[in-house]
Amino acid sequence: MGGAALAGESLDAPSDKVHPTGGLPPTLATALRDGPFHQALHQAITHRGLPLARLRTALDDAGTHIGQSTLSYWQRGLRRPEMPRATEAVLALEQVLDLPSNSLLGLIEPMGEHSGRSTNLAAEEFEADLRNACLDVLALHEVVTVNAARTRRSVLSRLVVRACTDGADRYLALHPADEQGHVEHSAVHTGEGCRAGRMRKRGPDGSVAFELLFDRRLSPGETLVFSYTVIDTATGQTGGHLRRFPSAAGNYLLQLRFHRGVLPARCFREQHGDDIRHEELNYGLDGVVSAYFEPVDCDRAGITVHWGPA
The missing domain is CATH 2.60.40 (Immunoglobulin-like)
Structure with missing residues (x-):
């Protein structure tokens, strides 16, 4: 793979690329709109009130495995999802956290922006x-x-x-x-x-x-x-x-x-x-x-x- x-x-x-963030807390809606990714993810996890262990379990139930340590690194900005390999994982996070489609994905810098490949x-x-x-x-x-x-x-x-x-x-x-x-x-x-x-x-x-x-x-x-x-x-x-x-x-x-x-x-x-x-x-x-x-x-x-x- x-x-x-x-x-x-x-x-x-065509689309206006505007995420339907109505109904979300202003701080989360702003983070989903403006980023960065780790702050938006942290705000979303906090809003849903899910400990990382429960979030990992919910992702497993949805058919996507993301380690608890990886989730912790992502939300603290210590690491970022490696695209495009992590595409499915980020889409699963959006689903489990009940976020608008592509709201997290759109905050990740595309692969190749700084890649010599x-x-x-x-x-x-x-x-x-x-x-x-x-x-x-x-x-x-x-x-x-x-x-x-x-x-x-x-x-x-x-x-x-x-x-x-x-x-x-x-x-x-x-x-x-x-x-x-x-x-x-x-x-x-x-x-x-x-x-x-x-x-x-x-x-x-x-x-x-x-x-x-x-x-x-x-x-x-x-x-x-x-x-x-x-x-x-x-x-x-x-x-x-x-x-x-x-x-x-x-x-x-x-x-x-x-x-x-x-x-x-x-x-x-x-x-x-x-x-x-x-x-x-x-x-x-x-x-x-x-x-x-x-x-x-x-x-x-x-x-x-x-x-x-x-």
Whole structure:
């Protein structure tokens, strides 16, 4: 496991990034708005009246383990959460402490602000790298999970690639900036066939890309299957998922998995090239909608979502 970044593109609507802190004590609301992180965390713990031992137990019950000593260091400012590895832990703290979404996460300095591993790239070089010219993408399968708040929560990507030159050893995946979340904090957990490499950042749109390093160098014609999961930090209602294709791919299967109690009104399969083509899709009783593309020779492909009244 490691790193942050992502693949795929969010279609979430813009937001003013204002946390709904109404109803909280003024001192806590101010700390959540202005920071720093450790003071906001300390104020939140004090407001809820939770001893650190009980807070740790509540986090364990929620499926997230944070040591009591770590919590103590965080709230005293002696240490800070290491992003993006701690993204899920901070989101769990917000949930257990009943705080607005992203109110603590937004106070943490993004990874790479002072990191020598983060590299600003010229737009032309960045676009060239995104084509992953040493690889042919034979197949891509993505599963996007949307929660009961209509928010995109995670994206699982599994790829089959074939080396077209000698020595191919990495894949560059893109995660675009998103007004609804803190793209720098999105965490990627690597699965089979790869591990997290450098974070590479470009401006001015704030997009970030992560290198996924293969377990070995590939020979020409050799195939590899690898996967990674992105934990998303967006907070707004999702408009769907469009995958960008800087170069052609063999086939692409996209599945959106909705909460069964909160289903969209309509879903559409979309391809963006010289024109936009779309067709309506149906989802099953399990709340899953699927779109298949073969071959993929367009700029973007995916599923867009239209929600009914809340």
